[in-house]
Amino acid sequence: MDYMKLSKELSYALRHAPWEYELELDEEGWVEMSQLLVALHESPGWRNVTENDLEHMIAVSEKKRHEINAGRIRALYGHSTPQKISKIATQPPELLYHGTPVHAVSSIMEHGLQPRQRQYVHLSADMDTARQVGQRRDDQPVILRIQAGQAAREGILFYHGNESIWLADVIPVRYIEQD
Ligand code: HQG
Missing domain, CATH: 1.10.10.970 (RNA 2'-phosphotransferase, Tpt1/KptA family, N-terminal domain)
Known part of the structure; x- marks a missing residue:
């Protein structure tokens, strides 16, 4: 099979x-x-x-x-159905990562991370996972660093996907860092 x-x-x-x-x-x-x-x-x-x-x-x-x-x-994640899957918000690790194609970065740094076609923004627990996610669309993706702990303390909700994926509704620009 x-x-x-x-x-x-x-x-x-x-x-x-x-x-x-x-x-x-x-x-x-x-x-x-x-x-x-x-x-x-x-x-x-x-x-x-x-x-x-x-x-x-x-x-x-x-x-x-x-x-x-x-x-x-x-x-566990990835949904795009009209009815939003309900998740229980939990405290994320201090840092999360998001791998994205180079062409998306300027828009992300202007509007924040948005769920786009899916119900939630998808974040990675480590840089390797973020790189693999980004490489679906770009050989040399940009890895953004998300100040998740700080965002959560200031009211942004995070949800556990699996051991390497976290979800959020949106990530405002002020929590996104680029090297
Ligand atoms: C980008 C796969 C412009 C975002 C993966 C991403 C993951 C923006 C794309 C999971 C933006 C959405 C999800 C903004 C976000 N302006 N672009 N303001 N905000 N974007 O596929 O995170 O193998 O819906 O950077 O491995 O790439 O299917 O999300 O490039 O875990 O299990 O909009 O899907 O898992 O793309 O991937 P996606 P994602 P599976």
Whole structure:
């Protein structure tokens, strides 16, 4: 089984277009695993997918994009569905990072970090992760440093995505630093 392809299909269903699979995300983004499997089984490529396959897919993925709990499954970040997934705000590390293409920097330094097509701004816990995120769009991305601790103390809300990804609603310019 192509687990990377399965992961992409799941991200599409659980982050962006659950209605195409006749799924409805709950407030925290969960769907019943059984409903997801019924939906997947309708597509020729995924007729034989099992719960074990989904567990294996998560286990072998280099990024923790999805999580399974008590018979339900959800995407941990990346959502673009109209209904905003509710997350519990938590204190972030003092510094977070954001990798972005060179061409985006002047706009970011003018308007701050905005979620754009997604529900939340995505931040990285370390520079390596930020570099990898930025390299999706630019060979030599710019790594911005975010004064997350300070921002949180001044009322900006942060949410945990996974061990290397944090989310926020917006990051105003005054918390963004560029070397
Ligand atoms: C940029 C992937 C101009 C922002 C990744 C980014 C990540 C602005 C782009 C996750 C801006 C949005 C999310 C402003 C933000 N002016 N550009 N004011 N504010 N931007 O894909 O953070 O592999 O929605 O810098 O690895 O790149 O799919 O966000 O370049 O973790 O699991 O607007 O998606 O994870 O792009 O990536 P995205 P992102 P997966």
